Amino acid sequence: MSTVDVHLADTALLDELRKDVRDGLTADPKWLSPKYFYDALGSELFEQITVLPEYYPTRTERALLEEHALDVAEATESTMLIELGSGSSEKTKLLLSAGVKHGSLKTYVPQDVSISALEGAIEQIAQEFPALEVRGIVSDFTDTLHNLPGGDRRTIAFLGGTLGNLIPEEREEFLKAIADALDPGEYLLLGVGLVIDPKVLVPAYDDAAGVTAKFNRNVLSVINSRLGGNFDPDAFEHVALWNAEQEWIEMRLRATSPQEVYLADLDLHVHFEAGEDLRTEISAKFRPEGITAELAAAGFDVDHLWSDAESRFALILARKS
Ligand SMILES: C[S@@+](CC[C@H](N)C(=O)[O-])C[C@H]1O[C@@H](n2cnc3c(N)ncnc32)[C@H](O)[C@@H]1O
Secondary structure (H helix, E strand, O other), X not given: OEEEEEOOOHHHHHXXXXXXXXXXXXXOOEEOOHHHHOOHHHHHHHHHHHOXXXXXXXXHHHHHHHHHHHHHHHHHOOOEEEXXXXXXXXXXXXXXXXXXXXXXXXXXXXXXXXXXXXXXXXHHHHHHOOOOEEEEEEOOOOOXXXXXXXXXXXXXXXXXXXXXXXXXHHHHHHHHHHHHHOOOOOEEEEEEEEOOOHHHHHHHOOOOOOHHHHHHHHHHHHHHHHHOEOOOHHXXXXXXXXXXXXXXXXXXXXXOOOEEEEEHHHOEEEEEOOOOEEEEEEEEOEOHHHHHHHHHHHOEEEEEEEEOOOOOEEEEEEEEO
């Protein structure tokens, strides 16, 4: 059986978009929240990014899941897998197979802000795993986790390095909120990118085929269509750079000439100087000791930290203490 619960009223989402965009575009430097990338086209472009030769995170995390999915099922004996920001749920199938094989897993709860990604994923999962109950949730994970279903022996998965898209204060709050949503002895399975050579890191966010550039610029089209804006996406250049001090990748959109933008819905005029940047995403990378300490501060004990041979990505199984 599969169901989708929508906890994001269109009006609530629009109100939040209005507030975020006003805050971000009137700030200095200007910024936008990465959650607005994911309309139907944005979700599709993200899937294209995951198979690019430069984009090592997805294939590295997949290999870790192939190796350790059964270890996860055996360690957690979870009856319910809840996944935050589940997207296409493509890699998650490895966890679902292992949970079903182990005999414990009964329910999968994918959660995402993108209804198109969620619906596509649920249809596929329901076909491939007919014995599983699939309960999709459309909501914003930064807002509240109170919509997550209760159950015994739950694991919350948060994969794809999405934790790195939150700024450190949001991250701290978010990890605590996950811990609060769990009972002692339940688990968090976290996939995060590790700090590596920027020569490998930067091209993963600036691919030769230009798919990431398209994904990045798409956020301007999302704002145009939702807030009556007149951004010219082609007047902005995609920029990816490594911030060595913060240890995160920054994606930006750089105005190639002076721009006057008007957002009718907000009655807001925004001026960009030539060369001015708009930050659209951060993607923080972690060190094993750093993320272990952050998890401990939120109320988790790290039971396992699995990494690939080149230490590019980590899959962490943490138990709520
Ligand atoms: C980097 S992608 C990762 C997708 C998938 N977990 C993976 O590993 O390939 C981030 C996912 O989180 C979703 N997302 C981003 N911000 C969100 C938010 N605030 N609330 C819920 N979902 C969000 C996006 O729609 C997208 O599917």
